[in-house]
Amino acid sequence: MTLLQDRAATARSAPGRPSYWTMRRRDHLTGYLFITPALVGAVAFVFLPLVLVVWYSLHEWNVLADTFDFVGSENYRKLAEDPxxxxxxxxTALFSIGLVVLNLGLALVLAVLLNQKLRGTTFFRVLFFSPVVVSLLAWTIVWGFLLQDNGGVNGLLSLFGIDGPNWLRSGGTAMVSVVVVQVFKNVGLNMVLFLAALQGVPQELYEAARTDGAGRWTVFRRITLPLISPTILLTSIITVVGSLQVFAQISVLTQGGPGTSTTVLVYYLYQQAFQFHAFGYGSTLSVLLFLIVLALTVLQWQMRKRWVFHES
Incomplete structure (x- = not known):
């Protein structure tokens, strides 16, 4: 027997000396190893950039002039005074409110309609979901052509004797056009989430309600909405956060115009940082965007106790 084998046998036979690698410690180590890649990714691509953005917001950083000067709260003072x-x-508020209301409302209506056991519902489910998998840039470019003064939308309206406006160059229609384009792009995702929630509602509850003489609206309001409210919370948080981060649609369709009527916060941040090369002030706008997203997410999460089923 070798010396190593002798020591191992002695350790196994020695009373009162439990092994360090117990089952509990091995389970903990396995769990830590599994979460390490995600944790490293979160630190490298979320927390560290967030700290750096805050640090940059305290500086005046001009890449062209190769200057990086500490200015303290000067950028935040500039933000407060920016006209x-x-x-x-x-x-930003108009875009977010319009997108959230139209997206969630239309997605819920489509989900209720396509949850019926009728022929052809599979085709329409695929039809409404297909824009989700289309490239965002390609989708936006095509709609840009359709919404031009002599584009497809006005061509269709002219068949009915209607003279359509230049949708993307008029202050009254530019924001509406951008919102509608974004709604059509992503409504299928929320529709699928609502469909999954609707199919999880027990049919026994509907049968009991119909036996008691409840109408369709009562059944929807008293049974369907409460039981799918967790999904409504999820989709509302996703849609609100997504609406505050919109950039490609604004950049391709309107470039923030006409004037500044469609200049949302993310596009304004892009202008300051990458067009005017004021990276310090752009970082300050990023901090403002982060605080707005955080505040709205926390607000929705706190309000869930009032209307989300099983959360009261």
Whole structure:
């Protein structure tokens, strides 16, 4: 017997000396090893960039002039005094409210209709979901051509004797056009989530309600909505956060115009940082965007106790 084998046998036979690698410690180590890749990714691509953005917001960084000067709270003072910020926040709010209301409302209506056991529902499910898998840039470029003054939308309206406007160059229709394009792009995703939630509602509850003489609206309001409310919370958080991060649609369709009527916060951030090369002020706008997203997400999460089923 070798010396190593002798020591191992002695350790196994020695009373009162439990092994360090117990089952509990091995389970903990296995769990830590599994979460390590995700944790490293989160630190490298989420937490570290967030800290760096805050650090950059305290500096005046001009890449062209090769300057990186500490200015303290000067960028935040500039943000408070910027005359464009109120208009940018107003455009951001209009876009977000319009997108959230239309997207969630239309997705819920489509899910209820396509949850019926009728012929052809599979075709329409695929039809409404297909824009989700289409490239965002390609989708936006095509709609840009359709919404031009002599584009497909106005060509269709002319068949009915209607003279359509230049949708993307008119202050009254530009924001509506961008919202509608985005709604058509992503409504299928929320529709599928609502469909999954609707199919998880026990049919016994519907049968009991119909036996008691409840109408369709009562059944929908008293049974369907409460039971799918967790999914409504999920889709609302995803849609709100997504609406505050929109960039490609604005950049391709309107470039923030006409004027600044469609200049949302992310596009304004892009202009300051990458067009005017004011990376310090752009980082300050990024901090503002982060705080808005965080505040709205926390608000929705806290309000869930009032209307989400099983959360009261």
């Amino acid at each position: 464009n910020v109120p208009g940018v926040l107003r455009a």
